[in-house]
Amino acid sequence: MWAFILGGLFLGTVLGILYLAGRFAKFSWVRKTVGERKVFRFLTGLVLVIVIAGITGKAMGAINAEICILHLLVIWLICDGISKLVEKKRKKSFTRYYAGIAAILITIVYLTCGWYLAHHVWRTEYVLETEKQVGSLRIVQFADSHVGNTFSGEEFLELVKDMQAEDPDIVVVTGDYVDDDTTREDMVAACAALGTLETAYGVYYAFGNHDKGYYGAEYRGYSGMDLIAELEKNNVIVLQDEVVLLGEDFYLIGRQDRSEDMMGRPRASMEELTADLDPARYSIVLDHQPHDFDAQEEAGVDLVLCGHTHGGQLFPFHRMGQWTGTDDKSYGLETRGSTSFIVTSGISDWAIQFKTGCKSEYVVVDVQGAAR
Structure with a gap:
């Protein structure tokens, strides 16, 4: 049972890191920093996600780093989905990547509340x-x-x-x-x-x-x-x-x-x-x-x-x-x-x-x- 759960967490984390790397690559400041080539933008996003996971893991342990990555993944998927529905409704794309900004902010607030619920x-x-x-x-x-x-x-x-x-x-x-x-x-x-x-x-x-x-x-x-x-x-x-x-x-x-x-x-x-x-x-x-x-x-x-x-x-x-x-x-x-x-x-x-x-x-x- 625990082997299945931990294995699922690890696999989900790896897939989440890859997905999030591509999402971070969509930010305009990444384009300005490394240019328009997709491979450089993806690698930059990958480095950013790995750094975030590494800092979280150092501070709270590997399993908590996995929890953070998986929450960011799920919330980002939801924000991307909502963003696409809104763009379809308004028949116009957003000029900025609001879905990514929202996903990061929501995840931070959500997990901060989760940390407080555990520690208080x-x-x-x-x-x-x-x-x-x-x-x-x-x-x-x-x-x-x-x-x-x-x-x-x-x-x-x-x-x-x-x-x-x-x-x-x-x-x-x-x-x-x-x-x-x-x-x-x-x-x-x-x-x-x-x-x-x-x-x-x-x-x-x-x-x-x-x-x-x-x-x-x-x-x-x-x-x-x-x-x-x-x-x-x-x-x-x-x-x-x-x-x-x-x-x-x-x-x-x-x-x-x-x-x-x-x-x-x-x-x-x-x-x-x-x-x-x-x-x-x-x-x-x-x-x-x-x-x-x-x-x-x-x-x-x-x-x-x-x-x-x-x-x-x-x-x-x-x-x-x-x-x-x-x-x-x-x-x-x-x-x-x-x-x-x-x-x-x-x-x-x-x-x-x-x-x-x-x-x-x-x-x-x-x-x-x-x-x-």
Whole structure:
């Protein structure tokens, strides 16, 4: 899947560079600089596009350079199409290449907004009512911090302060806290930030597919066990197919990530995890990937909190996981029977530094039950 996506990005980028080289060659200032010979104009345009891609890649990484080139390509194609329709309507060609100017300006504005949506973290609130006599519970959830991409471990402390200001009863981390590009220093600083939280029931953590690392401890300088040790050092409780009771009324079920199944390390099923639970209590599941909704509904749990999708990341592909069946939901709240599912877009991103189909967020969930 990822090989197909990355291969498509690379091919699209190469074709985009060639197309854009020809578009840049149409500007009058290029003609004045290198003359009317098409080959010189094309080569000049090619150099310009490669320089733009190189500067972007140096500043934000190769994948973000590809994202910028592809957005410029698509927007330029649209502007060229609109320009031709207008010229046909007015029966006269434009004396200047307005389509190219518009394409560049629109792309800059669009991706600047996308950068801001990825790097600024909003607050999203849900209020869930239940007939169970459990009183109330305020949950702060975040996922997909990928520490080190859009903020450092030390900068993460400012987001933790925002979460603390919500006066949560519990804070839950639903996976991809770090990834293979998170340095040990950033990981340690981020864990220390979590250690500053003060809540009624504590801070709980469930693994995502990136947390344990795909390339081994040598690549980033620490293992999954090192991460657990640092979390626990800061009073964060790591749940791996485990159930804990919060007070007298709430179960918290932390699942191993779905990637464990895919790597031949089977995780417990929802049936196994809920077999001995009292249905009168309110049950909350932490499950990084939103891909087990049927089993979770059948198990009768009350709330499932997920991440992983990054809200779909980029428009118009922001619901691709849902459309292809890779994910049961890409973003937001859904209710099936008596089970509520919340998928957050996360507070950061993996590698890509733009969000054009959603925004970064942490989630506040107010569970409101009947009085005991």
